[in-house]
Amino acid sequence: MQICRFSNLQSFTAAIFLTLFATLPTQQMFAQLSDAFDDGDFTQQPAWSGTSAYFQVVTQQLRLSAPPINGQAYLSTPSHALEEGSWEIDLSLDFNPSATNYARIYLASDQSDLSGPLNGYFIQAGGAADDVSLYRQTGLVITKVIDGQDGLLNQTAVTLSLKATRDANGLWQLFSALGSSPSTLEGTVTDEVILSAEYFGVSCVFTATRSDKFHFDNFIVTGHVVTDKTPPLLSDIEVLSSKTLSLTFSENLDQTSAQTPGNFSLESNGEEPVSVMLQSDGRTIVLGFATEFVNGLPTKISVTGVSDLAGNNILPVQREFTFLEVMAPVAKDIILSEIFPDPSPKVGLPETEFVELLNRSHHPFSLKNWSLTDGSSVTVLPSKILLPGDYIVLASPNLILTQVQNVIYLANFPSLNNSADDLVLKDDHGLTIDSVHYSDTWYGDDDKKQGGWSLEIIDPDNLCSEAQNWTASDDPSGGTPGRPNSVLASKPDLTGPKLLGAVPASANELLLIFDEKLTKVLPAVPNFKIEPSVEVARVSFIDASLTRVNLALTSPLQPGTDYTLTVSNAQDCTGNSMAETRLSLGLPEVADSLDVALNEILFNPRPTGTDFLEIVNVSNKYFNLKNWTVANREEGVVKNAKVISTTDFLLKPGAYLVLTVSADILKGEYPLSVEENFLEVPALPSWSDDEGSVALLDDTGLLIDHFSYTKNLHSPFIKNDEGVSLERISLDVPAYVPTNWKSASSTIGFATPGYVNSSAVPSLLWDESAVQVTPSVFIPSLGQPDFTQIHYAFAQGGFVANVKIFDLQGHRIKTIANNEILGTEGFFRWEGDSDSGDKARMGPYMVWFEIFDGDGKVTTFRKEVVVAAKF
Template sequence: MKQTLPKAFVQIFSILAHAVLYISSALHLSLLTKRLLALCTPSPVFRRGLGGGLLLLPLLVQAQLQDDFSDGDFTQNPTWRGDQTSFIINAQNQLQSNGPAVTGTILQLVTPSQAAVGTTWEFWANLQFATSASNYTDVYLMASSEDLKNTSTSGYYVRIGGTTDEVSLFRKDAGKTPITVINGPDKTVATSNNVVRVRVNRSINHEWELLLDATGSGENFVRQGIATDAVYKRSAFFGVLARYSSANSKKFFFDDFRVVDTQPPALEDVQTQSLQELMLYFNEPLRTTEARNVANYTLNGNIKPALAELTQEGTAVRLVFSQTFRNGNNMLSIANLADLAGSILAAPLEVNFSFVLPAVLPGYNELLITEIMADEDPSVGLPQQEYVELYNPTDKLLTLQGIRFSDATTTTTFPNVQLEPGEYAVVVPNTQVSNFSQFGKVIGISNFPGLNNAGELLQLRQPNGRLIYAVNYADTWYKNNSKRSGGWSLEMIDVGNPCGAIENWIASENPRGGTPVQPNSVATPNPDNTPAILTEAIALTPDRILLRFNERLDSLQAAQVVNYTISPGINVQRVQVQGPLFTEVILQLITPLQERQVYTLTANKITDCTGNLSQQQQATFALPSDPEPGDVVINEILFNPRPGGVDFVELVNRSDKYINIQNWQLANLSNDSIANFRTITMANYVLAPKQYVVLTTNAANIKANYPAARQETFLQMASLPSYPDSEGTVMVLQPDKRVADRFSYTSEMHFGLLDDVNGVSLERLQLGAPTVSSNFHSAGNAVLATPGYQNSQTQASTLVQRIFEITPKVFSPDNDGFEDFATINYRTDKTGFVANITVFDSQGRKVRKLARNELLAANGFFRWDGLHDDGAKAGIGYYLLYIELFTLNGEKSEFKEKVVIGGRL
């Protein structure tokens, strides 16, 4: 039978429902709920109904248990399991034994309950027989298993009866004889009708109190004893066990079971497990949601853990932080944790613990250069002094004593200084220490290396020479032309990506020009998530191959011979990864390479510095041959760029050799003498047969002006010799000083009908013909220049038939994305053709002038979008394309092609 809610209760919970709408804090809601419950204390039946109906209060979890059997059912709400057929709910709504009349029978019922610490257990019992060693009941407050009869079950129970006719508290250890925790007075249940109400309290300090009301009313409790026992802090079940002789099979009565967790969890111990790991030990199991919420833990005022893990059956929390503990005293704040009953910490716990770090030498990438002031003049706001900033990215206490700091020409050593985890320090000459002390930790050294403004290699090494860190900075890393002129430092963007080069450095954004001994002004996540790319393979000698990668490698993994194969038929003997940047690999071969043979190098499972694994990559290469003049020739030149543009010279290897242009030079003529030499590249750079290379000072500028340019063919030089717009001579010299090719040009070589030659290149016509003026012509109007790909005016040695083809023959200029225009495709057999294209309608009237004196490339197309010259749309019908071709020599040809404009009538 369900009870009806009193009107007062309805009013109270109506208030609570409105309060929920205005109270956003979960803590406030919990406190309000507790206060209202304290006012009304509804019956067990009401509480169960509340949990399933209103849903205003937190659902009762297994740490709370209340059952008076007034619903007439013990199989649900809550569910009791065990010997269900041997129990009934009698007419008085009591749980009554109803087992077989067999002496020695043991009956049990259990229900889930995780209440363990800070808990009160209460129940009513009536044993209508004289208790004895064979007739008693054990009420398990905490049980590890639902099988109370099993000797392996552990926990705590209250025994009513027994030889001494008493009520006592016992601890049950698996496989062992029970241990008395509180021995109640004898003869408290010595009648043939024993009615009792029992209450057991356990504090958060594991102090037990046993109370007995022999009247069963709950108003006359008498303490039976107190004790302390902390062996078990976790429970899985609450239950009753009845042992009887045959006459007592139906004489056990139980009612008003009530288990309430009254106290929030208490922290018992804090232990450091590693440099970044803590274990928190609590007196009872915690509720999972709050325990795993990293927001509930704060280290040293502002550091949240990366992981909060519930362990040891819910009584311990493992915290893992992304940074190490402070050397010395640390403080941890713990808030909002709850036990399984929902009891929440009333206020944050603040726990202090100490931690001592051992000082060690840094390993590879464990001490970083994170800021470089290479050009301090003019000062923006900092002392006018070069400096480098050091950073400890580890969770270790680093000692810098004896560490070598060097550039290309100078090496110095650091004094006996320690760097805390996450700590910065600025390195300056001894004479500048006082000028930088305002910023934080300063390391003064003698013989401070002079930092090159344009860039150089800086290294940190252990006293034994082992590499710690290297950075090869350059002034291009500023990515800001005004800041590269002085007064601004270079800053690392993401200190978690120490292997990054130009993509992880940029000019400081701090108004003072830099941030010595502070997090960098440009700091932001910039992780390397892409594997290393094999950019090229170059044969240095017949038995040595150089591999270049676009980023630093894991030098140990990249040095494994099994990672490399060469086809056809070359075996690798040894691998050496070139330090200190580890972007280049040298392969020593067992058998020599042959000239003019193309080989395929396969690199498999190469790992970069940050651990990104690349799959199979391939690069083709060949053993370079000795060049002869005329093997590599000038293929295209832009000497008169558009305003704001730059010159370029394109070379092509027209031989069947592979040719290394390392240390080749560009030059010009001055007073009939070769002058103004510029080294093309000091690195190995092999041109395959028919391969182009575009030489310029600004590859981005060329790409912007000629979007079709193949950027992979660009080779950027610091400067080019002067090539004036009016006339000049391009000289290409081999390392042996022989002239590979030369080309003397004038502006008059451009096609005579061009209105504007700015931005138009001169292109070589026939690859095999000499480098003379007659073999060069202006690039076609459609492209203006062809840097890095086949010339628009290129000409084969065999003439081909002229072709004009219109596609589609029928089009509909309605902008629907399908055949919106007609294309007039052409292919000519020689250069120098000029085209006029006029569109006439079926009445012979001129509709559109598509081309007027248009210089043609070797192939290309024109397009008619179906519009008149005045922008009006042409009507549906037939149209004639009248095409005139002529040369400056007076040759002329005519072509007529038909096209149709279709559409809906």
């Protein structure tokens, strides 16, 4: 049967192709395949293979002769034609093609089996669109690259001539000629995804009624293999062991160049491999080195001189790799180093909470299946290697941390409380690696704790201290996520832990609070003693912070009894031992009004200072101040209440307690203050410089004591009341009585935070003995003592004093005090010198001590003192 061809030179072309094929030593440039089935056989010249039983040659045509079933049949024969390729085929279908009956001509395939996954190109005649189209197949993925005219083959029978070409640049053209019609260009496309060919073939998809109605004839294929001009690429590097690397390249390699040791070297020391082996896949090289790679340290390997099978040399390349021998972590190998619980208002960082981890060890660790929890929610970390000295940031995915390196975004990231929270980091076996109980008091800055600033650890090697080792970031952006902290400094822990308090949680339980983390092994029960004797049954930690210890008692504590707790042999987590410590405690009771008294207030601090309020337990009972409040009270209504403590805090009978937002500032303003009686509070009520009110309430809201003040309660002799506190004169007189308050004495620095007031009523009465000189005879510079003290004690404070020294002729030789405001008691000191700086002569002198009050009443005391000398 004659079929319309693309050229009237068909016979001549076929003959010349066959001739050249027989005479040329290579198939690179001319006919690689031509088969018109004139010999009545498809098993040789060329040899076709596949589902051969389903095909036969009938009247010099290749015909599908499959049994009447639904199926697929194919034949293929070797062919490398692709670049500058041309494929011509005649096809007859004795039916109307459909989605279940169609033919494919595989122009190029890397597999002989055309029924499975392969890489290549094929023409499909038929299908749902009844068209002729060109497809690319990658594995099992089929992509149409030239879409032919739809409906072209919608005929009862089809006689078709097909031709496809591909030039050296990957430009494809597809032609078809239906019956005796002229050839038509179905389309063009440039496609260079697949660059090699191994087989040419045909495939038939059929139903039972079409199993013998496919005819093929006059195959002519020319072209040659695609010229390889691309050098190989190093596509992957894998560390197999501490001395072995695997390098994978983009294509098969020349064996000689691939196994030359000099083509590979480590940048760190120039070391070349001692063994090089090209693997059976032709693309992978395994290198063995004499020296072990440094664990966790990034290393670069250089590759040169390696070529592919076409002789293309690789461009010199360097690739980094890291050998990681993952170790089991111990506590504190990785620490929480930065916490951002309150991102609003924004300072510079994005408004999203985060936690930063630091690997402070010398080993890399895999964080896979580690967990971070705040007690209410748990987030599990993904696979990630954290190298020695590296930081990683854990954050919520709600907002991206721009310009921050090494971030893991966690969908279940814990919500961090602004004021305080517990954070615990555990490894994949549940071992606690680090924990922090942070508080907004750690900022040490009232402005920064309002939001926008992170908390940073100061010394990562200080493993026990918490509050003392954290502070607000100094970075202008508000924090340093993913990089060294702005406050880094050496702050080693060289002291043992301190027992801050002991509070009965119930009659049978005692809560001990330490200032830093203890070692996980607590002292044995005998190291905790309570007198009067109450035996301790069990000692245990309350939480993961390791700073709070519970003592379970065998018998209950009794109300109204003073107990003494002795603790010994406690150690912090770095091994520093605590000195034996004794604390007084008692079972907390319910407070009545006036059991605790307002005793001193500073409402107009200096610009560098801070407000404070002092209270005194005037009862014989112990009180737990947890959830007690300080507030304003206006016209009987409590306003602006501030919680004193959200945790247990025991106030002993007779104890003084100073409430302040900054203990450091207050101590700096008043050096004589007793700091151990300070309690830092999150906030105090607003107190005006002119007038205001103070109210103390217990945890039920019961009013314990209250007081309203005005600046007029200060001494009239004070010209500037900034930094001057008001002190309660008598604890027996109600606080709301205005005359029961006085300005603090100038002789003690204008305030007495943490100890007895300078204006408090003393035990001495006001008589001539109110002023005493001790000793009355002294020797300046050489005596023991070499000075004298002029003591005073009055029934009330607030007097203004002038103190001077006169000789027997009435000459003033020394002014000791000039308009000094006095407390109720105190002293002045004279060292036997004169105003000119000279030493006073030997002999008797008079101490002239004059006081006057706000009404102008003046009282004078005269006392004798003698300056002696040694002979």
